[in-house]
Amino acid sequence: MDCWICGKPADSGEHMLKASDLRATFGNVSQNRQLYLHSDLARNIRKRTIKDDGFKSKARLCGHCNSTLTQPYDRAWEQLSAALRSRAPLRVGQLLKLNKVFKSPSARMLDVHLYFVKHFGCRIAEFGLSIDIVGFSKALLGRTAHPEVFLAIGPSLHPKIGKKIAGWSEIEARVLPDGRCAYAQYFYHLPTLTVLIMYALPGQRRKGLAQAWHPDKQSRLLRIAKLS
């Protein structure tokens, strides 16, 4: 199978939960301290190591796209995720000053956006959703925003659950009569925060979109959204 981003032969899979997010959530995972993977295909599957293949997407990427190309995107999310964790518990409406997190907030927030463009693209490539993957690969290769991908970041949706949870939800999608997907969304869960990742064709009205963040906004502030 070829890399869905650049089309060259592929030999790796994307970690669908960042190792840094996993470590921050669960500490060191060992046989005695196991963690649980929640995803569409697998629930409560015991995992012994963070590098376990269960955390990888089956969508294939080439080594270059999975490391060199997308490393800045991974790093930017790592940084934002850490900043949000350090401010936990997050409150709806709270404003995060992005210049306190990044030296060049708009460039780094574009990279955060691209981290989730990659994440979403892997899921589209893996499950064959009727969303054009070309827009995703173009954005990643050109380091430009995907005009139809939006993010909203809110407090954890599972704050009361004793067990620490990290994972992602199934994709909910609205498909038009002509077969095209008009809107799709899923959640990326960490114990302290939840990211709502959305794909929307122009003209879609959704609760999540009203609170969404997109690189075109060029805002210096990130408003913590109400996702429940």
Ligand SMILES: [Zn+2]
């Ligand atoms: Zn590639």
